[in-house]
Amino acid sequence: MSKAIEYTYFPGCMIPFRLPHFELTMREVLRRLNIELIADEGHTCCPEPTTFTGVDYEAWLTVGARNIAVSESTGRDTMALCSGCFHTLSMVRYTLQSDNETRERLNKRLKRIGMIATGEVAVKNILHVLHEDVGLERIRKSIVQPLKNLSIAAHYGCHLVRPIEATHMDDAEDPMWMEDLIEVTGAKPVDYPDKMACCGAPISPSDESKSFVLAGEKLLKIRDAGADAIVLVCPTCYTQMEMQQKKAIEHLDPEFSLPILYLGEMMALAMGMSDLVVENARRYHRVKIQPLLEKMGVGK
Amino acid sequence: MNTDSLDTSRLMRNQFKLRFAKCELIDLTPSSVSSDLEFRNWILRQPEGKTLRRCYQCGRCTGACPIAEIDQSFNPRLFLEKVILADESLAENQLIWTCLTCEQCEVRCPEHVKIPQILILAKVRGLVAGNTPQTALDRARTILSEGRTIQVSDPMLKTRDKMGLPSLGSPPVKQLAEALKDLGLVEKLENIESIYGGDRDE
Amino acid sequence: MGDTVIVVGAGLAGIQVSHQLADLGLRVHLVEKEATVGGLSAHLGKVFPTDDCALCLDACEELFSGHHRRCQYRSLLGTQKKLSLHTLTEVRSIKHEGDKFSVSLKTTPRYVLLDRCVVCLECINVCDVEVPDELNLGRVLRRAVYRPIPQGVPLAPIIDMNSCTKCSKCVDVCKVDAIDLEQKCKTRTIKADAVVLATGVEESSPSVLPGYAYGHCEDVLTQRELGRLLDSAGPSNGKALTASGRQVGSVTMILCAGSRDLNAVEYCSRACCTYSLKHAIMLREQGVDVTICYMDLRVPTHSQSFLERARESDVTFVRGKPDHVVVREGSPVTIVEDTESQKRLEIESDLVVLASPLVPHAAEREVFNSFLDKYGFAARHNALKGIYACGTSTGANDIPGSVAEANSVALEVYMALKGGA
Numbered sequence: 001m002s003k004a005i006e007y008t009y010f011p012g013c014m015i016p017f018r019l020p021h022f023e024l025t026m027r028e029v030l031r032r033l034n035i036e037l038i039a040d041e042g043h044t045c046c047p048e049p050t051t052f053t054g055v056d057y058e059a060w061l062t063v064g065a066r067n068i069a070v071s072e073s074t075g076r077d078t079m080a081l082c083s084g085c086f087h088t089l090s091m092v093r094y095t096l097q098s099d100n101e102t103r104e105r106l107n108k109r110l111k112r113i114g115m116i117a118t119g120e121v122a123v124k125n126i127l128h129v130l131h132e133d134v135g136l137e138r139i140r141k142s143i144v145q146p147l148k149n150l151s152i153a154a155h156y157g158c159h160l161v162r163p164i165e166a167t168h169m170d171d172a173e174d175p176m177w178m179e180d181l182i183e184v185t186g187a188k189p190v191d192y193p194d195k196m197a198c199c200g201a202p203i204s205p206s207d208e209s210k211s212f213v214l215a216g217e218k219l220l221k222i223r224d225a226g227a228d229a230i231v232l233v234c235p236t237c238y239t240q241m242e243m244q245q246k247k248a249i250e251h252l253d254p255e256f257s258l259p260i261l262y263l264g265e266m267m268a269l270a271m272g273m274s275d276l277v278v279e280n281a282r283r284y285h286r287v288k289i290q291p292l293l294e295k296m297g298v299g300k
Numbered sequence: 301m302n303t304d305s306l307d308t309s310r311l312m313r314n315q316f317k318l319r320f321a322k323c324e325l326i327d328l329t330p331s332s333v334s335s336d337l338e339f340r341n342w343i344l345r346q347p348e349g350k351t352l353r354r355c356y357q358c359g360r361c362t363g364a365c366p367i368a369e370i371d372q373s374f375n376p377r378l379f380l381e382k383v384i385l386a387d388e389s390l391a392e393n394q395l396i397w398t399c400l401t402c403e404q405c406e407v408r409c410p411e412h413v414k415i416p417q418i419l420i421l422a423k424v425r426g427l428v429a430g431n432t433p434q435t436a437l438d439r440a441r442t443i444l445s446e447g448r449t450i451q452v453s454d455p456m457l458k459t460r461d462k463m464g465l466p467s468l469g470s471p472p473v474k475q476l477a478e479a480l481k482d483l484g485l486v487e488k489l490e491n492i493e494s495i496y497g498g499d500r501d502e
Numbered sequence: 503m504g505d506t507v508i509v510v511g512a513g514l515a516g517i518q519v520s521h522q523l524a525d526l527g528l529r530v531h532l533v534e535k536e537a538t539v540g541g542l543s544a545h546l547g548k549v550f551p552t553d554d555c556a557l558c559l560d561a562c563e564e565l566f567s568g569h570h571r572r573c574q575y576r577s578l579l580g581t582q583k584k585l586s587l588h589t590l591t592e593v594r595s596i597k598h599e600g601d602k603f604s605v606s607l608k609t610t611p612r613y614v615l616l617d618r619c620v621v622c623l624e625c626i627n628v629c630d631v632e633v634p635d636e637l638n639l640g641r642v643l644r645r646a647v648y649r650p651i652p653q654g655v656p657l658a659p660i661i662d663m664n665s666c667t668k669c670s671k672c673v674d675v676c677k678v679d680a681i682d683l684e685q686k687c688k689t690r691t692i693k694a695d696a697v698v699l700a701t702g703v704e705e706s707s708p709s710v711l712p713g714y715a716y717g718h719c720e721d722v723l724t725q726r727e728l729g730r731l732l733d734s735a736g737p738s739n740g741k742a743l744t745a746s747g748r749q750v751g752s753v754t755m756i757l758c759a760g761s762r763d764l765n766a767v768e769y770c771s772r773a774c775c776t777y778s779l780k781h782a783i784m785l786r787e788q789g790v791d792v793t794i795c796y797m798d799l800r801v802p803t804h805s806q807s808f809l810e811r812a813r814e815s816d817v818t819f820v821r822g823k824p825d826h827v828v829v830r831e832g833s834p835v836t837i838v839e840d841t842e843s844q845k846r847l848e849i850e851s852d853l854v855v856l857a858s859p860l861v862p863h864a865a866e867r868e869v870f871n872s873f874l875d876k877y878g879f880a881a882r883h884n885a886l887k888g889i890y891a892c893g894t895s896t897g898a899n900d901i902p903g904s905v906a907e908a909n910s911v912a913l914e915v916y917m918a919l920k921g922g923a
Contacts, residue, residue: 011468013448017456024463041469044447044476050401051436054423056485066479099347113475158402172407173712198402205435206397213370358797359839363825368846378844408825410763
């Protein structure tokens with residue numbers, strides 16, 4: 001096998017410490033595709049884009065620019081697994097590229113710590129890497145256990161996709177890359193109304209009940225469309241959809257159960273690494289994924 | 301008679317100047333500026349805020365907004381109108397923190413106005429008044445002190461180790477502080493009490 | 503200086519400029535890609551400012567004096583000696599040679615010979631093939647040999663070879679041997695001294711426009727489609743019916759649906775406010791409730807009366823641009839903020855009608871590219887001397903505006919070719 005392709009891995013906070021099975025499964029999936037993620041200890045919190053921006057936008061830009069500077073010093077493209085991190089880094093990168101005045105102002109601060117950020121090095125999310133860099137054909141070849149019986153709905157999450165000029169995703173209203181990946185694993189992608197509707201997580205600190213209404217509506221729409229599971233990328237959406245589902249069971253429907261899979265888990269299952277998923281299923285999934293595994297014939 | 305017409309013309313000239321100043325964003329002298337006008341001009345000077353000049357108040361943002369759908373008092377178009385009319389009470393309105401930043405309004409906006417970003421700028425202006433949810437303040441404090449949004453515990457590190465995931469080291473928080481020192485954020489956060497109340501971040 | 507002019511497009515502006523130039527003694531070739539003339543106007547039923555049947559407009563100068571009108575099918579288009587009409591004909595290339603233009607034309611077969619057909623329509627009566635009639639939203643059927651627009655000029659039918667079974671019944675029934683199922687494409691080249699683009703606009707399809715459920719719900723229509731419903735020669739004889747055939751009780755109109763929008767068409771289409779008002783008034787005459795959602799109403803002075811009549815007839819106006827249309831129990835519900843009351847409304851109605859932008863036909867064809875701006879519109883005088891444009895090919899416009907421009911361009915062409923100096 002040729003030398004692995006390397007990306008600088010931007011870890012963030014949620015995935016490595018709260019949901020490490022995200023990182024674990026995706027690292028293994030990428031390894032099968034000859035990709036290595038190299039962490040850099042210089043990175044800090046991105047910072048997260050939903051509350052820190054509203055506390056001090058300038059500080060958000062500065063910390064983000066510092067992380068970009070660390071990434072750029074590695075000479076590799078950077079990949080963030082977390083959608084929040086990706087959003088912050090791609091927004092800051094876009095600002096660095098498009099706004100000279102802000103770039104100079106931020107670099108004045110970075111100069112004090114001996115750094116410089118240009119915005120010239122690519123910031124990618126996992127869909128860029130899988131769908132664009134690796135390509136569906138190569139992934140198809142590594143599928144050994146097609147998820148034939150499963151119907152899966154993709155939830156992209158707002159911050160992975162928008163704003164399109166910074167994220168360089170395929171479409172702001174109807175992105176399709178994740179459906180393409182679902183199809184490659186052998187499962188059936190499920191279309192549902194208001195696919196880009198927000199899961200409600202960003203406002204759970206300020207308005208818990210509204211946050212629940214949004215998540216509940218989304219979960220119902222996906223269930224009514226006939227999905228066996230939801231696949232997603234974002235750790236915040238993941239936590240929200242799992243936590244609010246517990247509430248949905250209390251308030252809406254005691255039978256409600258819609259397993260939430262991380263993209264890396266879905267791909268690992270299709271690539272024959274079900275052990276990796278099963279081992280961590282109990283600990284990291286509040287909504288049981290066992291029925292799903294049984295439907296595809298693993299993990300009894 | 302004569303003085304009357306003089307006064308009128310002076311008045312008109314002043315009005316014209318004021319209007320001209322608003323359009324061109326020429327900084328008015330501090331004595332003649334209300335704090336609200338400063339708020340409006342500050343927003344319109346920011347790269348994201350500039351896009352507000354294109355707003356023609358069609359209201360599509362409000363039709364698009366998933367929060368407006370469940371709460372009639374949340375009206376993004378009205379928020380933009382307040383900025384245009386230089387009404388800084390917006391920055392102290394708790395409602396702006398129920399913006400999801402989902403950008404559905406911006407996606408649908410016929411003029412590509414950066415609506416969520418403009419609300420973010422308004423949130424920033426409300427910090428000193430305490431119009432920031434407790435969780436957001438706590439998170440910001442943790443980010444500054446730990447370099448992460450969460451406190452990393454030993455079990456977390458052990459789990460990573462067990463899974464064979466690489467060490468991520470400790471974030472260089474001193475360097476972070478040095479880069480941010482001219483912003484005075486640490487000092488600001490020390491003195492702020494949230495008017496929201498509610499739970500602290502875990 | 504020669505005196506041959508090619509006019510591309512036989513909509514109202516093209517017809518007008520051709521008549522004027524022929525009257526002034528120039529030799530005119532009027533080239534139309536469709537089987538009949540009239541362009542968009544022929545789809546619209548009644549048209550403003552006179553509320554006449556569009557087919558009854560000959561786009562003549564008498565239009566505005568109101569004394570004398572001619573039907574298109576009685577017009578001089580087919581009889582004027584100096585004017586040759588070429589239907590089903592497209593421009594393949596325009597070459598500039600010295601001070602002349604060599605214009606290559608390609609004519610696709612009608613399969614019905616214009617010089618023989620006496621319009622008895624027996625061929626239509628014997629045809630067994632029935633397909634949905636695209637002009638009428640597919641709600642009624644037409645035959646494989648048919649007239650795309652009733653009373654459209656030329657009056658002879660055309661055969662749609664995509665659905666024709668070549669059973670030859672029409673050939674057998676035709677007593678004047680006017681049907682030739684083996685007719686072939688023809689090309690010819692004409693040397694012209696001037697070319698006038700009157701290529702016009704079409705209503706863009708909102709199917710790519712997110713939010714308004716067009717294509718998902720059959721009761722979300724465009725204004726042109728509503729025009730078909732309200733046309734007394736339309737699929738329901740002028741009655742507003744839903745796709746399921748129910749009498750419509752309420753209609754919500756969305757103006758600027760994809761116009762003045764950086765995500766869609768950036769410019770204002772200029773005619774849609776007025777024809778939306780025209781349709782609103784016609785609906786009110788049938789007792790239908792009408793709500794118009796608008797950002798601002800851009801009604802030209804000569805059509806101001808439509809706004810007044812709409813207000814007098816109790817059309818509801820909501821100032822706000824709707825964001826989306828949801829379908830509840832089969833009916834469309836419009837989500838809009840009423841910016842005056844600052845309330846988010848959910849307007850239930852039987853039909854939602856989108857004022858979809860008018861987009862230039864010329865942009866579809868590479869041959870015109872070098873004459874067009876970024877939106878696909880042409881300048882009235884091209885940088886290349888001898889190339890002119892008028893009507894909606896220079897920008898979306900209403901009929902009076904198009905006709906006025908056609909008149910002015912006719913005089914300019916005449917002055918350039920015959921005016922001496």
